[in-house]
Amino acid sequence: MSIVVINALKVPVVAGSELEARFAARKHSVDGSPGFEGFQLLRPVAGDERYFVYTQWATREDFENWRAKRTPHDPSGQAPVASGMDLLEFEVVDLG
Incomplete structure (x- = not known):
């Protein structure tokens, strides 16, 4: 069953274009x-x-494996644009 992970990023209006x-x-x-x-x-x-970063994964394990290996900071060394974040997780419901 697929899962959806949404990272809700609080981004000041003036910083939206930089985030994009x-x-x-x-x-x-x-x-x-x-x-x-x-x-x-x-x-x-x-x-x-808030901007929402929506990702879909085949399994929760796939997401957790990626999360464990990723580099959490921008590789450019720039300061973060977002001032806060919330992680939301959902299972995709198969409606048959």
Whole structure:
């Protein structure tokens, strides 16, 4: 059963374009990871300043394996754009 992991990043409005540029520069960095099924960066349009980083994985184990191996900081050495984050996890429901 696939899982979806959403990282909710609190990003000041003035820093949104910088966040988008950083993700664009690394958009294929997870592609070869076992069990990785997809990625989207969701931009806020009304009522919230959080960006959502949406990833889908074949299994929870695939996500945990990737998470254990990843480098949590921007390789460019730049300061973080987000001022806070929440991690949300969901199972994809098979509706038959």
